[in-house]
Amino acid sequence: xxxxxxxxxxxxxxxxxxxxxxxxxxxxxxxxxxxxxxxxxxxxxxxxxxxxxxxxxxxxxxxxxxxxxxxxxxxxxxxxxxxxxxxxxxxxxxxxxxxxxxxxxxxxxxxxxxxxxxxxxxxxxxxxxxxxxxxxxxxxxxxxxxxxxxxxxxxxxxxxxxxxxxxxxxxxxxxxxxxxxxxxxxxxxxxxxxxxxxxxxxxxxxxxxxxxxxxxxxxxxxxxxxxxxxxxxxxxxxxxxxxxxxxxxxxxxxxxxxxxxxxxxxxxxxxxxxxxxxxxxxxxxxxxxxxxxxxxxxxxxxxxxxxxxxxxxxxxxxxxxxxxxxxxxxxxxxxxxxxxxxxxxxxxxxxxxxxxxxxxxxxxxxxxxxxxxxxxxxxxxxxxxxxxxxxxxxxxxxxxxxxxxxxxxxxxxxxxxxxxxxxxxxxxxxxxxxxxxxxxxxxxxxxxxxxxxxxxxxxxxxxxxxxxxxxxxxxxxxxxxxxxxxxxxxxxxxxxxxxxxxxxxxxxxxxxxxxxxxxxxxxxxxxxxxxxxxxxxxxxxxxxxxxxxxxxxxxxxxxxxxxxxxxxxxxxxxxxxxxxxxxxxxxxxxxxxxxxxxxxxxxxxxxxxxxxxxxxxxxxxxxxxxxxxxxxxxxxxxxxxxxxxxxxxxxxxx
Amino acid sequence: xxxxxxxxxxxxxxxxxxxxxxxxxxxxxxxxxxxxxxxxxxxxxxxxxxxxxxxxxxxxxxxxxxxxxxxxxxxxxxxxxxxxxxxxxxxxxxxxxxxxxxxxxxxxxxxxxxxxxxxxxxxxxxxxxxxxxxxxxxxxxxxxxxxxxx
Numbered sequence: 001x002x003x004x005x006x007x008x009x010x011x012x013x014x015x016x017x018x019x020x021x022x023x024x025x026x027x028x029x030x031x032x033x034x035x036x037x038x039x040x041x042x043x044x045x046x047x048x049x050x051x052x053x054x055x056x057x058x059x060x061x062x063x064x065x066x067x068x069x070x071x072x073x074x075x076x077x078x079x080x081x082x083x084x085x086x087x088x089x090x091x092x093x094x095x096x097x098x099x100x101x102x103x104x105x106x107x108x109x110x111x112x113x114x115x116x117x118x119x120x121x122x123x124x125x126x127x128x129x130x131x132x133x134x135x136x137x138x139x140x141x142x143x144x145x146x147x148x149x150x151x152x153x154x155x156x157x158x159x160x161x162x163x164x165x166x167x168x169x170x171x172x173x174x175x176x177x178x179x180x181x182x183x184x185x186x187x188x189x190x191x192x193x194x195x196x197x198x199x200x201x202x203x204x205x206x207x208x209x210x211x212x213x214x215x216x217x218x219x220x221x222x223x224x225x226x227x228x229x230x231x232x233x234x235x236x237x238x239x240x241x242x243x244x245x246x247x248x249x250x251x252x253x254x255x256x257x258x259x260x261x262x263x264x265x266x267x268x269x270x271x272x273x274x275x276x277x278x279x280x281x282x283x284x285x286x287x288x289x290x291x292x293x294x295x296x297x298x299x300x301x302x303x304x305x306x307x308x309x310x311x312x313x314x315x316x317x318x319x320x321x322x323x324x325x326x327x328x329x330x331x332x333x334x335x336x337x338x339x340x341x342x343x344x345x346x347x348x349x350x351x352x353x354x355x356x357x358x359x360x361x362x363x364x365x366x367x368x369x370x371x372x373x374x375x376x377x378x379x380x381x382x383x384x385x386x387x388x389x390x391x392x393x394x395x396x397x398x399x400x401x402x403x404x405x406x407x408x409x410x411x412x413x414x415x416x417x418x419x420x421x422x423x424x425x426x427x428x429x430x431x432x433x434x435x436x437x438x439x440x441x442x443x444x445x446x447x448x449x450x451x452x453x454x455x456x457x458x459x460x461x462x463x464x465x466x467x468x469x470x471x472x473x474x475x476x477x478x479x480x481x482x483x484x485x486x487x488x489x490x491x492x493x494x495x496x497x498x499x500x501x502x503x504x505x506x507x508x509x510x511x512x513x514x515x516x517x518x519x520x521x522x523x524x525x526x527x528x529x530x531x532x533x534x535x536x537x538x539x540x541x542x543x544x545x546x547x548x549x550x551x552x553x554x555x556x557x558x559x560x561x562x563x564x565x566x567x568x569x570x571x572x573x574x575x576x577x578x579x580x581x582x583x584x585x586x587x588x589x590x591x592x593x594x595x596x597x598x599x600x601x602x603x604x605x606x607x608x609x610x611x612x613x614x615x616x617x618x619x620x621x622x623x624x625x626x627x628x629x630x631x632x633x634x635x636x637x638x639x640x641x642x643x644x645x646x647x648x649x650x651x652x653x654x
Numbered sequence: 655x656x657x658x659x660x661x662x663x664x665x666x667x668x669x670x671x672x673x674x675x676x677x678x679x680x681x682x683x684x685x686x687x688x689x690x691x692x693x694x695x696x697x698x699x700x701x702x703x704x705x706x707x708x709x710x711x712x713x714x715x716x717x718x719x720x721x722x723x724x725x726x727x728x729x730x731x732x733x734x735x736x737x738x739x740x741x742x743x744x745x746x747x748x749x750x751x752x753x754x755x756x757x758x759x760x761x762x763x764x765x766x767x768x769x770x771x772x773x774x775x776x777x778x779x780x781x782x783x784x785x786x787x788x789x790x791x792x793x794x795x796x797x798x799x800x801x802x803x804x
Contacts, residue, residue, distance in 0.1 A: 394703050438704025477712070479747050480795075480802055481721045484705060490712055490719045498700035498712050498719065 012053050016102045019046040021217035024095050028220055031088035040083050044073040061109045062101035068116050069094050090115040154247055157207045164204050165473045168197045172494030209244040212290045215254050216241050223286060226265045233272050233283045234265055240290040245297055249357055249377055256350050260301040260373055268305030268371055302372040308365040318546055321456035322363040327351040355505045358488055360454060384474050388467035388499055391433045392441050395467060395499040397491060402504040404451040409462060416554035418512060421460055431511030433461045437486045454508035461511045474501055533652050534558045538568040538583035548582060555645050565590025569598055572605055580609045580652050585621050593628050600629040609651035673762045674740060676753040678726045678733045682786045687759060689791050691741040696752050706801055710752045722750035728794050729774055744791050
């Protein structure tokens with residue numbers, strides 16, 4: 001094929017796909033029982049054009065199929081009725097075949113022609129002509145045509161962007177070389193040059209942007225097919241699809257969106273019966289919403305289905321976030337894996353893809369109400385504003401948008417071998433940027449630390465010193481180094497140095513390391529005397545139970561929990577191996593004092609160590625507890641966790 | 655597999671037989687010139703935290719980032735101090751191999767063919783009384799790829 005023909009074919013393909021998108025959209029509407037004005041004419045025109053273009057380029061199979069469909073539409077036009085709903089299905093099959101033919105796959109013509117042969121137009125066009133369709137001078141369905149635009153191969157735009165990037169770099173180098181020894185006019189000219197180039201760069205980056213609509217054309221059809229395959233009734237609503245995204249990001253997004261839609265329909269939306277029983281509309285609703293938020297684009301897939309189970313939400317609450325749970329490799333919320341959703345409905349592939357682009361994933365769910373998954377993507381991969389720091393002689397950059405703030409580490413506290421800093425009343429784990437990347441070493445005293453959040457988790461990452469802020473073009477590390485976890489890429493700074501851009505997700509996940517990481521000496525925590533002593537935590541409040549559980553488990557104890565005194569007694573009599581009880585006082589059913597009395601009365605439990613937890617102001621509680629036979633009391637104040645651990649260790653040892 | 659006569663051309667690829675001769679410590683190696691893009695100085699190589707010892711770091715080259723590896727580490731020999739980088743390309747991958755010195759770009763005039771002793775050499779030749787290892791670039795890059803993917 002000659003170069004001209006190849007180019008023509010490319011253009012034809014793009015146009016053909018646009019036409020097919022329109023055709024399918026119209027057919028879906030007809031299939032749903034609607035009667036869009038001018039549908040017959042619009043369909044005829046598109047099919048006619050497809051036939052013509054196919055003929056010109058020698059795509060015989062496509063031409064044949066388009067011709068047959070065009071003839072059918074011609075008959076419909078002649079019968080002067082609207083396109084009958086029964087025709088939608090066979091025509092959708094034909095549209096599928098045509099799309100494949102456009103893409104170069106052959107062999108589907110037979111099936112398409114067979115589908116059309118079975119249709120008798122005269123018999124199906126039975127309704128009298130609708131006024132809307134038959135009236136002369138009726139407005140024609142608009143043919144989407146953007147005036148004044150040109151098609152430019154993406155590679156050309158990339159080349160312009162590279163060259164502009166080089167010019168920006170050159171400008172900076174020039175600035176550095178001239179240094180401070182320039183007079184005002186030269187300095188001003190240099191600044192002006194930089195501003196002009198940055199504008200040029202922004203404008204060029206925008207050339208690479210396309211609206212999300214460029215890839216959402218086939219989604220309504222896809223959703224319809226998925227719904228049918230799963231025996232569900234689902235509608236898809238698209239919002240904000242004119243939102244622009246960098247072409248490179250858009251490229252890989254189709255699969256991801258498909259995956260999320262599959263999840264929503266196969267596992268989120270319930271069957272019509274289930275929905276009716278739950279008081280919902282029989283038709284489920286899936287929404288795809290896109291909007292720009294600052295320097296990110298948020299793409300949300302929301303369904304009004306069954307949401308995740310309360311059990312799962314609880315588990316998620318304990319272990320980080322819902323996203324972390326759903327993105328565990330191999331995770332599945334379905335009891336069985338089925339062909340539609342594939343092996344597991346986990347989000348691990350989605351999360352990996354989004355993070356490889358420098359974005360992040362969020363998930364929210366309400367049992368019984370629905371689930372929403374949000375992709376947060378950078379506006380552009382090309383230029384990134386980074387915060388530059390130095391660690392162990394290496395210049396590292398973190399995307400500025402992902403750094404919440406920068407603090408100087410003054411005082412730290414340690415628990416379970418991990419250090420944390422206090423920031424406005426919150427305790428934040430302190431890690432080391434070097435550890436996040438697989439290295440390690442001494443930190444200077446009072447180092448600067450970057451506070452970074454990812455997937456609901458916040459850590460402070462220490463480094464040697466701050467270097468500054470810069471807008472850089474992120475370059476790939478290449479096929480060899482590019483797969484190292486932890487780095488999004490590298491950048492050449494204005495002064496010629498190379499900075500490595502750190503992946504915030506990896507930094508947060510690995511920066512804190514196993515217990516006892518970073519900094520000069522982690523304090524040892526009181527370890528249990530025997531291997532895995534078992535502690536029963538009794539409290540009617542979920543959060544308090546879980547907080548105490550995490551503290552005790554971090555210190556190496558095995559923890560059981562009970563909601564109140566009665567529950568606790570049942571467990572104590574059933575399980576002889578509990579070494580210590582930590583109990584609240586005020587609980588429904590049976591409070592801590594009553595529990596104590598029963599324990600002390602029972603010969604087999606009489607010498608069981610019991611620790612009573614009181615609130616700060618509970619002097620009265622303390623006295624009563626001790627009188628009832630408590631071995632010790634600790635306060636609920638969270639900064640006294642050391643006291644609780646010391647007490648537990650002391651009592652268990654006896 | 656008998657060796658051709660003493661005046662036969664080198665076993666290496668390429669009709670020209672021109673090779674880039676380099677040194678690692680006391681040892682000598684050679685690469686066919688067709689596989690070498692350019693030669694640069696081993697200055698301003700930024701280290702990469704957490705990378706294996708074979709990675710010397712990253713260097714800017716023509717506005718792109720070039721990964722630089724210590725050839726000595728891949729071959730399992732000792733180098734003195736890498737001062738030069740041989741920029742190579744193979745199978746869509748571009749990389750810099752840091753070596754002590756680049757001695758010459760010349761024909762591979764050898765006195766006798768020797769057999770290959772290592773996974774990363776295609777063979778060796780004797781030149782002026784010194785053994786010169788013929789580097790198998792594909793094998794070197796494959797090793798690096800495997801190590802880095804781990």
